[in-house]
Amino acid sequence: AASVAAVSIGRRFLNPLHELVKIPPKSLGLGMYQHDLTEKQLEQQLDLTCVDAVAAVGVDGNTCSVELLRKVPGINNTISQRIMEARPLSCRADLLKIKGLGPKTFENCSGFLRIEGKEELDNTLVHPESYNLARWLLKEQGVILQDRSSIKNSMLGEPSVLLSRAMREFDISKERVESVQRHLIDSMTDLDPRVKESASMKMDGIGGTTECMRLPRELLSLDNLASACPVRKIVAVVRNVVDFGVFVDAGLERDALIHNSRLGNVNPMSMLIGSEVGIDILMVRQDGKISASLTGFDYPLDNRKKEGAQDRLQNERPSKRPRNR
Known part of the structure; x- marks a missing residue:
């Protein structure tokens, strides 16, 4: 029992979301106010929190558990099991080959499933519908996706000229360009969103x-x-x-x-x-x-x-x- 507990603790340290999503809410030990909520209320709120976390950081489509796949927006129990059976996936486009996962579901879930393969952008937070814009931003700023050292100050700031050009080139809103730029930076720096505020505090x-x-x-x-x-x-x-x-x-x-x-x-x-x-x-x-x-x-x-x-x-x-x- 002690060795099983040690393995569980180690796995939680390596990937807490991957492990904690498997544990019944009543067993998490969330603090002194945990029992003020009914078990159903706690389970519903924790489920929503897990969905939000998955939407913020994404999951590895080839290695995550079925429990975690079920938290991806747009994926139900049946489709999550079919994704497990279809592994390994070589790219996000392979998701469209899965029975029951049509274009609409793909649109909802593909941006949250990271897949390491032939398409570099598949392993980022950028949605497939924004790949052309992402490639254009990388090229215009001279940034190589797999090279963190190539991130320049202009990419970390708010280059108004580049922003305006992108809006005209792709006929999209300012918010869309800023979102893709932010997703590229987050994917390259791989900064855990949980510690961004903590890091700035220190x-x-x-x-x-x-x-x-x-x-x-x-x-x-x-x-x-x-x-x-x-x-x-x-x-x-x-x-x-x-x-x-x-x-x-x-x-x-x-x-x-x-x-x-x-x-x-x-x-x-x-x-x-x-x-x-x-x-x-x-x-x-x-x-x-x-x-x-x-x-x-x-x-x-x-x-x-x-x-x-x-x-x-x-x-x-x-x-x-x-x-x-």
């Missing part, structure tokens, strides 16, 4: 781990930590995101809370569970609760409800933090 020095360290051994005792607060630039791992803040694990007996008021302009939903962030530990309260903030704000020592925090009796230890929130 570039600003907020919550970054560059200058941070693990909590010293001598401060793993809550009594010693209480005396040393504030302790700055500590590496912690995000464990849970709730309405009122973010819980992080700095290696202590229980998780520290970064309250929303200590997050500044950072959106807590941009902080991924399992990711590392830099924190300042501001206070250990009498009941053992730990107050923290993201690095970069330099909040002073938190004195709220601190009375007696350093004089706790040894038998007043807080309970161990729950492993599943």
Whole structure:
């Protein structure tokens, strides 16, 4: 059982969407408010979330599971099973050879199915109906699809002249050109959309781990930590995101809370569970609760409800933090 669990954890690390989509919603351990919803409501909402995720990042048409194929817009249970039987696919056009998958279904699903083969654009987020425009944009900007280093500043910016030319050349809207350009860039840089906001946050020095360290051994005792607060630039791992803040694990007996008021302009939903962030530990309260903030704000020592925090009796230890929130 332990080895099976270890394999499952490893597979979730490599491809979390691929694995988590197989797990019943009630077994996911989503946090303290999970049971406020009925199982049917939770299942419906998680299904919609998975569909949105698939639409945002796409799936590999030759390697993804049947459970994941069912989340692709336009594909039902029957067609997903027929796609599995038709593998390997050499290009997106092969989808039209599958019984029951007609032009309309192809139009709905083809942009979300990535296929590595003879057509390079089949392995991008660009929809087949926009391939001519995508090739034109790449040529005009001197960019090679398989060479990330060829991405130029002009492609990352908003070249108004090129935009206007593309609109006239293909008789399409500005939004359509910008969408294809964005899909090309995302496909080439392969930046996980979940970490785009998080990455920009760390570039600003907020919550970054560059200058941070693990909590010293001598401060793993809550009594010693209480005396040393504030302790700055500590590496912690995000464990849970709730309405009122973010819980992080700095290696202590229980998780520290970064309250929303200590997050500044950072959106807590941009902080991924399992990711590392830099924190300042501001206070250990009498009941053992730990107050923290993201690095970069330099909040002073938190004195709220601190009375007696350093004089706790040894038998007043807080309970161990729950492993599943």
